[in-house]
Amino acid sequence: MKALVIDDEEDVRFVAQMSLGRVGQMTVVVATGGEEGVALAKAEQPDFILLDMMMPGMDGAATFRALRADAATATIPVVFLTAKAMAADVQRLIDLGAKGVVLKPFNPMTLPREITAILNP
């Protein structure tokens, strides 16, 4: 399984990459922001995208809309990664087609299992 992690925080990218790669045995590609993430999603065609909600510039909501607007990425499942305080905002995006939400802080030992459960309810 191939994952694309989009997050502006290097420490989040690192722990997500280690968790999904080493615990979940996934191939992981990372992007530091929304624009790079959309481009990588087109090029890499990941099985899912783990997308941070709060990013400078193109934030998670705008990135999600850009992914959905492009036929090459429109059907890639998106799981939002967000702080508890923003979970209500993400619910609106789930209503628009996002697969689910992982709350930060998360447990790196169980993140792959949590995402698998979201992708295969």
Place this chain on the structure above:
Amino acid sequence: MTDRLLEELRLRFRETMAIRLRDMDTLLATLARDPANGDALATISRHFHAMVGLGATYGFPRISELGDEGEASSLILARSGSPVTPQLHARWCELVAAASGDLERGGTST
């Protein structure tokens, strides 16, 4: 493998969070001189936000709690457009100092 991975993550976090906390100290010094500095306020708010998301993820739950308090108060201030009050500045200094202490002690495993 699990214990080894967790230890790797914690070691890295201690290094990167120490850098972040030093930057927060610098920002607090800026805000002490210029309480209305919007850039410094926005940056320290992002740091508090990062503490919330990263602390417990890396096995430092107290840092998440401290970041949560700092982020909430900084966001309220940013929305109001008010300068940082001396009381709030003092509290943020306490939060950063407490986070540094927790980092030095090695946090608490989740």
